[in-house]
Amino acid sequence: MILRLAIVAMGLMFGSAYALSLEPELASLEPSAETGSDLLNKMTHSHRELNYRAIVSYQVGDQLSSYRITHTVRDGKEFESLESLDGSHQDLVYHGHDVNCVHPGPQLIRLFGGDEEQGFYRYYDLEVKGAARVAGREAINLMIRPRDVYRLGYKLSLDKETGLLLRSDIVNQQGKVLERFQYVMLNLNISADEPVVEDAKEVQHRDNKVGDAALLVSQRTWRPNWIPAGFTLAQSENNDEAGMTYTDGLAVMSVFVEPLIKAADGSPAIIEGGMRRGASVSYTVAFAEQGSFATVVGEVPMLTAKQVAKSLSWAAQ
Missing domain, CATH: 2.50.20.10 (Lipoprotein localisation LolA/LolB/LppX)
Incomplete structure (x- = not known):
């Protein structure tokens, strides 16, 4: 505390002169x-x-x-x-x-x-x-x-x-x-x-190249129907259907799909909504009919994460 007060005091005394110099x-x-x-x-x-x-x-x-x-x-x-x-x-x-x-x-x-x-x-x-x-x-x-x-x-x-x-x-x-x-x-x-x-x-670091993950998209049963223009599929987290990552060169955004968690009465335990920490956001949407929920995370506006998450669709089985 004493050190902190000393720094504040010096700042008050010398701040203006320092700024001018x-x-x-x-x-x-x-x-x-x-x-x-x-x-x-x-x-x-x-x-x-x-x-x-x-x-x-x-x-x-x-x-x-x-x-x-x-x-x-x-x-x-x-x-x-x-x-x-x-x-x-x-x-x-x-x-x-x-x-x-x-x-x-x-x-x-x-x-x-x-x-x-x-x-x-x-x-x-x-x-x-x-x-x-x-x-x-x-x-x-x-x-x-x-x-x-x-x-x-x-x-x-x-x-x-x-x-x-x-x-x-x-x-x-x-x-x-x-x-x-x-x-x-x-x-x-x-x-x-x-x-x-x-x-x-x-x-551990994995070498992921732009476009490599595109080879796996056709194997997935789900996909986002809307991604902001300029974002490119950059990598797949695994060879399963867990997630996909997109980047525009600065921003990075990932889409994850997991089995739906259910409450004791059988209703979805996932509540749609978003969270923010600094520049990072996450937005979750439940797809009860698919028995899944999707989460979009990344350094993007909440609007972006929400629209991507809600755009997911599943191929007919």
Whole structure:
């Protein structure tokens, strides 16, 4: 408490002077000649190809968490650890992820990078919004605004030198920040042999390519009859009928179908409705006649999740 009061007091005393001294510094940063699509393409590579250690903060609503990230590339393989600095979260570590592995979202962004009237760029407006400083680094601000009501917006700050994403705000249609990720410290001068976290849980990664899951759609008895334009089927969670995942290059949305849970009197125990946590939403609909219920989860507006969930239909058996 004493430390917190001291920080507040210093902020009151020096806040105005600091703000005035910072403005000329930001103004002196040279504007970027790169386009929005150039910056996005650079971003999709940078975080996977650099060696770095960082402290990051992650805010959802009024909940704030902090983590230490260590990322290295050795012999074309990625190694990354994520250590929680507060709470009781378990530490995670990625081992041996091939840097050439195809990720659906970045692939969609790069796929249409040459023509901003197609694909990803048909559904978002990109605008370079000048310079900033994040984690002591010169950064370039990039605004990504959806062209329809079925997506969220993004305010990104990218490292000017490397393209690394230093800050990301996910915002709703009214511009309210739903979720924020931000680097508060970044060290790009670490060795590729930097050790990962001891006793951390290893996370398995599956290589999923855009379009692979389309081969399995015909085997399913259910499917959504409406998906927002621009979303592409990216992967299947399993080879069964559990779920399908869609992405437009930024937003990710999954559809899951499970056996219907029933109450003691035989009526459906599932109540239609949605929940939100930060930028993530879920919407559930019961299909009693099919003995199933569907849930759509993703970083999309509730309207989108609801319409997708309610559009599901089953093939005649």
